[in-house]
Amino acid sequence: MAFSLTYAGFPSPDGPLKIAPIPWDSALLDFPVFEVNCAQTPLDALGRHLSAWLSGLPRDRATLVVAKISPESVAVAAALAQHGFYPVETMIEFELLLARLTLVIKRQSTHMQLRMATPADLAPVTSIAQSAFAADRFHLDPNVPRNKADLRYAHWIENSFRAGDPVFILEDTEQGEVIGFVQARETAPQTMDITLGAVRKHLQNSGAGVLMYQELFLALRARNFKRAITRVSINNLRGIKLTLRLGFTVRAATVALHWFRRGTKSD
Template sequence: MSSPSIGEQKTTPVGGLSIAEDSWLTGVMSRTVHRVSGTVEEDGEPQAQRTLRKITDRPGFSYARVPTHHVRTSRLLERGGFHVVDTGITLETRQLPERDGEGRRARLARTEDQAAVEEIARRSFIYSRFHLDPDIPKHLADEIKAQWVGNFFRGQRGDYMIVAEHAGHVAGFLQLLNAPGNVLVIDLIAVGKDDRGLGLAEEMIRYAVSACGKPQTLRAGTQIANTASLSLYEKLGFRIVSTSYVLHHHGTAN
């Protein structure tokens, strides 16, 4: 999933590309961050290259997500100094398989869960694009995830938050977004390291389907390197619907 678009400044596409400042990531990373979106056709390459130079010739951090089949766009970004850090996979399902028994460890999050949820997010991720980028320190990648889920409790991102409890403590969380077409999107999901292997992630996903408006489609995104996540989604009947490259650019002064 892309970063929270809080305060994002959008621009008109030039040569097929749009550049927008990501003010939320700018605040977390303490440097100017831009998101590059769109795809480039052959006749738009000169304009797109000039557009990119506006951000690549100065300090800062930029990122882009490009469909894997759109090689022209990814090559143009690479020539501009962007590097692939992740291959993202989007999966969907319309129905979860039947399961014997009913789990009782998942519930809707409460305000007092914020600290526990943020700490799980801070300690649980290794395959996010921020963690896979060798030019982003681990402590910063961890903090991005912690603040990402914290945005739900601040009313800035997410429509639902599910938590799972085990042995008297919050052991995992599931942040969700509503999307057009009665689609429920898994924005972020994690289970604490000491509570994995107990089926908590599956239980939270199943609870979300019944507690969050009974969506027609459930959508999730993960990384090709995250084989455990892919196995879980495949077990639950998800199928791949799209793939994309995620590219990062770090300005020379950073």
């Protein structure tokens, strides 16, 4: 699924601060959500223009703003903090050359099967997506209602099904039950970006996720993919450990910071 943002310069029309509304998060939370891209904004301009833009936001409704920066951008982080931004999540980006995949599970399962999703899988996959996540920035921000944070990835996977994105399913063939899913997208020739994945909450830490991802990367390699990319929250230590065990190496990291203001009237 293509999530693309349209940035505009501030001050208008081509100022150094780049700002975009995030329509899917705004629809989910029922109040405005924006992303501020300040990676190329000079520090003096950042402080001046960010203050002006934030003060100009309507005060009658709650507003959430996210900024994503490199962990090395300490001065930018400090400038954002001075304006009320607070860190909520660090995502580590990993890369795997599929020829170097390390097999963690040596014996093939007799009743766990990885396959492509069909439209009939939407309901169980959505159910998993709504209950399996707890370490992402929406769940970690007390300003985001828990039920809305739960719905975020459910909506994400519904949109992925509608868009026809590759969605892989781990099925327990003995029980006839979908127990996990992975949503992916081909971002470059022979490169697959592993965007979202989870197993049922009661099966986490059971080995089911290890099997699902290992089978996925074996399947991608069999289809002549050469490389896989994924991102894992630093709050998900089990996920980081699994990613490293499979042979991934660290490629980059991104820190997400939020700014939130409650509205003067109920939303």
